[in-house]
Amino acid sequence: MIHSYLYLSIILFCLGIVGVISRRNVFTVFMSIELMLNAANLTFVAFARVHESMDGHVLAMMVMAVAAAEAALALAVVILLHKHKSKLDTNVFSLLKG
Amino acid sequence: MEQSVNYLGLIPLFPLMGAVFIGLLHVFSCDRYKLPEKVYGLLACIGPILSFVMALKVFFALKALPVDSRFLSHKAFTWFSVGDLHVNMGFLADPLSCLMLLFVTLIGSLIHVYSIGYMGGDKNYGKFFAYMNLFLGSMLVLVLGDGPVVMFVGWEGVGLCSYLLISYYSEDRSNVLAGNKAFIVNRIGDFGFVLGMAFLFWAIGGQGFDYLSLKANVHHLTPAIALTVCLLLFVGATGKSAQIPLYVWLPDAMAGPTPVSALIHAATMVTAGVYMVARFSFLYAHVEMAGTIVAWVGILTALLAAIFGMFQDDIKKVLAYSTVSQLGYMFAGVGVAAYSAGIFHVFTHAFFKALLFLGAGSVIYALHHEQNIWKMGGLKSKMPKTYITMVIGALALAGCPPFSGFFSKDEILYSALATGHYGIWAVGVLVAGMTAYYTFRMIFVVFHGQPRDQHAYDHAQESPAVMTVPLIILAVGAVFAGFLNVPGGQTVSHWLAPSLTEHHPHGGAFAMVFAMVTSIIAFAIGIKIAYTKFGQGGPEPVFNGFEVFAYNKFYVDELYNAVFVQPYKAIGSSIWRIIEPNVTDAPVKGISRLYMILGAAFKVFQVGYVRVYAIYMIVGLSLMSLFLSQSLN
Amino acid sequence: MFADGLFIGFAVLAVLGAAGLVLFRHPMNGAMSFVVTLISLAGLYALLSAKLIFALQLIVYAGAIMSLIVFIIMFLNIQPDDLPKEETKLLYIIGGSIIVLPVGLFLVKIVKSIPMSSAALIGNDFGGVKQVGLLLFKDWLVPFEIVSILLLVSLIGAVVLAGKRGSIK
Numbered sequence: 001m002i003h004s005y006l007y008l009s010i011i012l013f014c015l016g017i018v019g020v021i022s023r024r025n026v027f028t029v030f031m032s033i034e035l036m037l038n039a040a041n042l043t044f045v046a047f048a049r050v051h052e053s054m055d056g057h058v059l060a061m062m063v064m065a066v067a068a069a070e071a072a073l074a075l076a077v078v079i080l081l082h083k084h085k086s087k088l089d090t091n092v093f094s095l096l097k098g
Numbered sequence: 099m100e101q102s103v104n105y106l107g108l109i110p111l112f113p114l115m116g117a118v119f120i121g122l123l124h125v126f127s128c129d130r131y132k133l134p135e136k137v138y139g140l141l142a143c144i145g146p147i148l149s150f151v152m153a154l155k156v157f158f159a160l161k162a163l164p165v166d167s168r169f170l171s172h173k174a175f176t177w178f179s180v181g182d183l184h185v186n187m188g189f190l191a192d193p194l195s196c197l198m199l200l201f202v203t204l205i206g207s208l209i210h211v212y213s214i215g216y217m218g219g220d221k222n223y224g225k226f227f228a229y230m231n232l233f234l235g236s237m238l239v240l241v242l243g244d245g246p247v248v249m250f251v252g253w254e255g256v257g258l259c260s261y262l263l264i265s266y267y268s269e270d271r272s273n274v275l276a277g278n279k280a281f282i283v284n285r286i287g288d289f290g291f292v293l294g295m296a297f298l299f300w301a302i303g304g305q306g307f308d309y310l311s312l313k314a315n316v317h318h319l320t321p322a323i324a325l326t327v328c329l330l331l332f333v334g335a336t337g338k339s340a341q342i343p344l345y346v347w348l349p350d351a352m353a354g355p356t357p358v359s360a361l362i363h364a365a366t367m368v369t370a371g372v373y374m375v376a377r378f379s380f381l382y383a384h385v386e387m388a389g390t391i392v393a394w395v396g397i398l399t400a401l402l403a404a405i406f407g408m409f410q411d412d413i414k415k416v417l418a419y420s421t422v423s424q425l426g427y428m429f430a431g432v433g434v435a436a437y438s439a440g441i442f443h444v445f446t447h448a449f450f451k452a453l454l455f456l457g458a459g460s461v462i463y464a465l466h467h468e469q470n471i472w473k474m475g476g477l478k479s480k481m482p483k484t485y486i487t488m489v490i491g492a493l494a495l496a497g498c499p500p501f502s503g504f505f506s507k508d509e510i511l512y513s514a515l516a517t518g519h520y521g522i523w524a525v526g527v528l529v530a531g532m533t534a535y536y537t538f539r540m541i542f543v544v545f546h547g548q549p550r551d552q553h554a555y556d557h558a559q560e561s562p563a564v565m566t567v568p569l570i571i572l573a574v575g576a577v578f579a580g581f582l583n584v585p586g587g588q589t590v591s592h593w594l595a596p597s598l599t600e601h602h603p604h605g606g607a608f609a610m611v612f613a614m615v616t617s618i619i620a621f622a623i624g625i626k627i628a629y630t631k632f633g634q635g636g637p638e639p640v641f642n643g644f645e646v647f648a649y650n651k652f653y654v655d656e657l658y659n660a661v662f663v664q665p666y667k668a669i670g671s672s673i674w675r676i677i678e679p680n681v682t683d684a685p686v687k688g689i690s691r692l693y694m695i696l697g698a699a700f701k702v703f704q705v706g707y708v709r710v711y712a713i714y715m716i717v718g719l720s721l722m723s724l725f726l727s728q729s730l731n
Numbered sequence: 732m733f734a735d736g737l738f739i740g741f742a743v744l745a746v747l748g749a750a751g752l753v754l755f756r757h758p759m760n761g762a763m764s765f766v767v768t769l770i771s772l773a774g775l776y777a778l779l780s781a782k783l784i785f786a787l788q789l790i791v792y793a794g795a796i797m798s799l800i801v802f803i804i805m806f807l808n809i810q811p812d813d814l815p816k817e818e819t820k821l822l823y824i825i826g827g828s829i830i831v832l833p834v835g836l837f838l839v840k841i842v843k844s845i846p847m848s849s850a851a852l853i854g855n856d857f858g859g860v861k862q863v864g865l866l867l868f869k870d871w872l873v874p875f876e877i878v879s880i881l882l883l884v885s886l887i888g889a890v891v892l893a894g895k896r897g898s899i900k
Contacts, residue, residue: 058863094707
């Protein structure tokens with residue numbers, strides 16, 4: 001049934017969260033976020049199949065567009081950060097420490 | 099049956115408005131350009147003179163009324179009304195307050211005119227006249243008030259102005275300390291006064307707390323309560339009118355300018371206590387013991403102050419102790435229930451004491467603010483007008499017939515004799531002799547003999563007319579005022595009778611003659627001793643033994659300092675050092691420290707790594723989902 | 732039958748790729764395994780009759796976004812020393828999974844409460860380009876326009892961010 005797709009999506013989502021909170025590498029964090037977005041996409045498409053309406057596909061397209069936009073900006077920021085400190089460690093940038 | 103007249107309220111209002119106006123002028127023109135002194139002088143004298151004119155109007159209005167309804171009252175507005183206590187800002191003009199009104203405004207106006215000359219060149223000219231007008235306004239409120247509360251307003255007001263004016267030369271620390279002393283000692287007296295008022299209200303104040311209602315209800319008082327009220331009110335009088343034990347501020351108050359000493363500490367403010375006792379004559383007559391205590395305190399103060407006065411070397415201090423002594427006489431008078439005699443002595447004393455102070459001021463002014471009598475001498479040829487007027491004042495003070503002081507003092511002594519207070523009479527006669535001695539010691543040392551300081555003597559000259567004319571006017575008063583109440587005529591006593599609860603004693607003609615003769619003898623002895631010692635001008639005497647003790651005023655100030663002031667200061671500073679940091683500051687500081695600790699505790703969470711903030715988010719999310727999955731069951 | 736096998740294969744590949752992304756040290760390795768995940772996800776979309784999304788996933792996600800990421804990784808010329816020394820990586824991962832466990836369990840519980848429905852057969856028109864396009868431009872026109880504005884904004888943002896030459900301190 002459709003449930004297996006949903007379970008798979010849950011597994012991918014949780015893996016994405018684990019990746020965000022436990023890795024210090026900037027790229028890994030970013031790609032984990034993309035992984036979470038993909039898990040959400042899978043859920044949309046699965047439910048579209050269940051309800052036999054294509055709204056889920058349209059929403060999945062929107063998500064993909066947003067992910068693309070966000071990828072561009074995030075990578076620009078990563079390049080700037082690398083220029084600033086030539087390190088890829090999220091722990092280095094701690095100006096908010098209070 | 100009183101008639102209501104509106105212009106009663108104007109009498110204190112004129113000087114008060116003047117005070118405000120002059121004060122504002124002074125404040126706003128201080129930094130820009132100074133107004134000429136004539137402007138301030140003119141503005142300052144308008145108020146008192148107008149009040150004097152209105153006082154005359156009141157006098158004639160009262161004269162036109164029949165004797166048993168000689169009251170004029172005016173209720174300006176209801177001040178407050180709480181429970182049983184209804185206090186109006188009201189004014190009452192009856193014969194007693196009319197008499198006080200007349201001489202207060204007259205002498206006040208004369209002294210204002212005198213001050214125009216005396217204070218010339220002073221840089222705070224406008225401030226001085228603002229304070230003087232404020233004082234006169236407060237004194238008029240005190241005199242005209244229709245109940246104890248309004249009187250107390252004036253009472254406090256004159257105390258304030260006394261402080262302001264004593265500390266007038268505020269660059270000198272000792273002057274400011276003298277002002278503080280006056281105010282604080284006054285305050286102690288005022289506490290007694292307030293307690294007395296409270297008791298009085300509690301006992302009979304429910305049906306109205308003004309003099310007329312109180313007089314009507316006084317028979318409701320038990321003797322014990324009446325005695326307590328009388329004594330508490332008298333405590334206030336000891337503060338304001340400088341009796342034992344609260345007289346210590348008056349000699350120090352001589353630090354103020356001489357016109358201030360003349361007006362406040364001789365003629366008007368210090369007599370407020372006597373006026374108060376006379377006002378409450380219905381109360382004091384109710385309980386004879388209170389009057390006896392008042393009389394004894396008064397006469398003992400007179401004795402003590404006379405002893406001090408005999409050894410002083412500052413011309414103003416001699417007159418200050420003389421004032422305290424004469425105030426003692428006045429209290430002796432009202433204490434033996436001779437209220438009109440006491441008030442009459444207030445009246446004559448105002449003239450000759452103001453005259454003596456203004457004359458002393460004239461001498462001080464001429465010698466460029468030298469006040470030590472042992473640096474003066476032989477001034478009678480250089481300052482004739484001052485000399486003659488001062489001699490007239492001195493004769494009046496010492497009680498020489500036919501000057502005014504003789505009649506008023508004699509009336510008091512005769513009343514003491516006639517009511518059986520022989521002790522008071524005897525001390526009174528002794529003090530009369532001492533008064534004559536110290537007064538003429540001052541006159542002889544200052545005006546007779548050889549000049550002791552040649553340089554000062556050469557520069558001395560008679561004071562300008564603006565200062566000598568008031569002296570002359572006051573001298574006329576000092577000479578002739580006594581004739582208003584000669585035995586036999588008794589004009590003043592009859593005039594005052596409706597206001598006072600008085601029973602005139604009849605001691606017989608022998609007692610009257612005896613009293614007169616003894617006081618004349620005392621006067622003669624005093625002046626003879628003074629002439630022998632100082633008539634030809636002598637050097638400054640050297641004191642030994644008892645004289646040193648008396649010169650240092652029996653060390654009373656030092657005693658008060660050790661017994662009251664130092665312990666109080668110690669308590670205060672220990673509170674400041676121990677209690678305040680630990681009890682009152684600690685909770686406040688503790689709260690702020692608590693917040694700082696809490697903040698430091700929470701600071702641990704702000705690590706600055708975004709990853710950790712994401713972890714916080716996820717932790718929150720998982721907790722939420724835990725909770726939700728529970729509720730989903 | 733065959734569909735179930737396909738599904739299991741794609742699902743395993745997806746999970747393995749995701750695990751690799753989280754576990755690999757060098758981001759390049761992580762990116763490659765992520766590509767594996769994306770492609771298997773595309774296969775899953777195809778199994779769900781989402782033809783357009785299948786294509787778009789391959790073109791946009793695996794094709795454009797991942798190539799952009801790989802390009803940047805290679806552009807920055809990462810040496811092994813530049814990589815952060817994550818000694819406690821395993822510890823954090825285990826800790827993270829413990830934290831995430833309740834979330835996952837909660838989601839599983841929700842999914843379990845969805846009633847099972849039979850997989851009805853659907854026609855050929857489902858998920859095709861024309862149908863999705865019609866839906867997009869008829870019912871979802873306004874969100875479509877807004878998303879295009881969003882893309883414009885991100886384009887400008889990227890240009891501005893990358894263009895700041897001398898103002899980096």
